[in-house]
Amino acid sequence: MSLWTDQTFIDGQWQPADSPAARINVIDPGNEESLGHVPDADATRMQQAIDAAATAFTDWRHAAVGERADILLAWYQGMQANREDLARLMTREQGKPIAEARGEVDYAASFLRWFAEEARRTYGATIPPEDPTMAIGTLREPMGVAAIITPWNFPLAMITRKVGAAIAAGCTAIVKPASQTPFCALALARLADDAGMPTGVFNVVTGAGRQFADTVCADDRVRALSFTGSTHVGRSLLAQAADTVKATSMELGGNAPFIVCEDVDIDVAVEAAVAAKFQTSGQDCVAANRIFVHRSIYDAFVDRFVARMDAMPVGYGLDENNEIGPLIHTDAVADMQSLVDDARDHGAVIHGRDQSQAPGPQFFMPQAIAGFTHEMRIATEESFGPVAAIAAFDDDADAIAAANDTIYGLASYIYTHDDARIRTFLRGLDFGMVGINTMDITGPHVPFGGVKQSGLGREGAHVGIEEYLETKYYCIGNAHR
Structure with missing residues (x-):
């Protein structure tokens, strides 16, 4: 099975660039040779991805946790079966030594397996009421569409660590990978499709980061925004996300x-x-x-x-x-x-x-x-x-x-x-x-994240899925009293 594709993945469909000029050239940093081109998607194409994810969320939010878990496990198994192809692809577009690339494939796949298991553990709580005739408690529900922006240094793991949690929670996702390393993200989309991911639940859009941020931050249907990258860009995204009061998780710089x-x-x-x-x-x-x-x-x-x-x-x-x-x-x-x-x-x-x-x-x-x-x-x-x-x-x-x-x-x-x-x-x-x-x-079992200007929220562990869940409180009274 070939994992190589040079088209975006939106609403379960592979879509080529609108024109030869609307493409991004991807360079092998080790030898400066061109690996190929991917679409430089415009705002219209990005809006199409939001539409697809929003439509898919209507059903996916109600999918049985066992169904979500099975799809994530099948995706995990697909990554393992294609470990060497994924590693070599990563080395060619990112440059890291092949031994490290193989390690990242394993690391990335582990998040899909972890969150397949965590999908079953999004527990609510029962609250003892003051009035014993009433029932009070909480439910955990998926937020909605999650926009995910990932960096070039870990082109597989930064996607699965976020998307695994979002999809396990019942959210749908739109991923914008770094323009330097889009082929790994598109390979993941092919494996997700092979694993039976429902149409529109997982989308990958290649193109300019600024255009993507402008588009998703302005859309109320995008309820969560997750970003890994520089503190400088993170500050800008936080400001943009504030206009529509999105839930944000940021994994930013370190020293x-x-x-x-x-x-x-x-x-x-x-x-x-x-x-x-x-x-x-x-x-x-x-x-x-x-x-x-x-x-x-x-x-x-x-x-x-x-x-x-x-x-x-x-x-x-x-x-x-x-x-x-x-x-x-x-x-x-x-x-x-x-x-x-x-x-x-x-x-x-x-x-x-x-x-x-x-x-x-x-x-x-x-x-x-x-x-x-x-x-x-x-x-x-x-x-x-x-x-x-x-x-x-x-x-x-x-x-x-x-x-x-x-x-x-x-x-x-x-x-x-x-x-x-x-x-x-x-x-x-x-x-x-x-x-x-x-x-x-x-x-995958580690609550990864920082303090100060290194970010907000945590990824991985039992808390990673929390970034994509809302708490709904309920209070049931006695109508016959």
């Missing part, structure tokens, strides 16, 4: 601290820090951007971190040996170089291979900025690439204060074996997620 205390095994901490920083070539909102190491082990940590970093093979993602792939575009390469140059100008020591060794214009050789300070941009800006900033700390309170000195509050990491220290850091770190002696903090 995760990674704190290493002196009582841990340095080699273990180095391996974890490297993994936490360089997965997805550093293009990850939970990446360990700022690494704080106790001064007593700082020099040894930096030496080993740099040695491990410099040993990471960099190259095209379909080569099984490579650990670092390309960045999504050349502007991202320029951004990384700008952060490194700024840190060097402010006195930091830069470690890493020379950029002349990069295998192509969209690759950036991993760099470590040793001795970063708050005056450097790397301290406050999210470094969305293979650039790690490392600084020494002397006092736990100072480490916590430095870690919290950011507008972001998504993920954080702490390595120590001292129980009292663990409790201090756990309570002191102002982040939605804290990994303690592990960097592997995600999964």
Whole structure:
């Protein structure tokens, strides 16, 4: 079965571009070759998707939870059966190394299975009444049409984590994938169709993000808006969604601290820090951007971190040996170089291979900025690439204060074996997620989300489905009294 398609999926139908000019060229970031074109849908086409989802919601909201669960499970099984094809497609349009792409396919599919099970657990409550002749309680009901905007760094998982919850709740969905990675989203639509998804329940529209946001935010029938992306864009979407008072869930930027205390095994901490920083070539909102190491082990940590970093093979993602792939575009390469140059100008020591060794214009050789300070941009800006900033700390309170000195509050990491220290850091770190002696903090069972300007709401776990449910209160009186 071929998963490749270059058409949008609306109301159960595959629709081509309106004209050759109304198409978006998708580039393989690893070799700069064109992978194909997808429609650049206009407002009319996007409105058609809203119409389809609104019509489908009339019946889907009343579908038995077993039916919803069975379709999600069939979709999950389709992803598993096509794991290698999905992974290779992802590597070609996103660039991540093939081993990571396979991991994302598994991760993405797991949300469909998880929410198939959660569909059966959208419980209401019985409330003890003041008057014993009355019955009081709550029901959980689907909100309606959900508009979902997803990023390019996790082109499968960010869709299934949102859509799995929405569809399990009884909502219908319209997905606008990133223009850099639309083919993964369209492959998901093909698998959803094969799984028996009813017409109009799941729609994928490719095109300009601004046009999509304008269209869905202005339509009262779209009751929920979920977005993963930059804090800057998230702020704009929140303002637009306010006009029609939509329920919003936002997973925005991050600038995760990674704190290493002196009582841990340095080699273990180095391996974890490297993994936490360089997965997805550093293009990850939970990446360990700022690494704080106790001064007593700082020099040894930096030496080993740099040695491990410099040993990471960099190259095209379909080569099984490579650990670092390309960045999504050349502007991202320029951004990384700008952060490194700024840190060097402010006195930091830069470690890493020379950029002349990069295998192509969209690759950036991993760099470590040793001795970063708050005056450097790397301290406050999210470094969305293979650039790690490392600084020494002397006092736990100072480490916590430095870690919290950011507008972001998504993920954080702490390595120590001292129980009292663990409790201090756990309570002191102002982040939605804290990994303690592990960097592997995600999964379908995890309430993923942040505080401060890292977003609103949670995805995954038992709370992920809550983003797409309304609470309806009822009070039944005694008419014969």
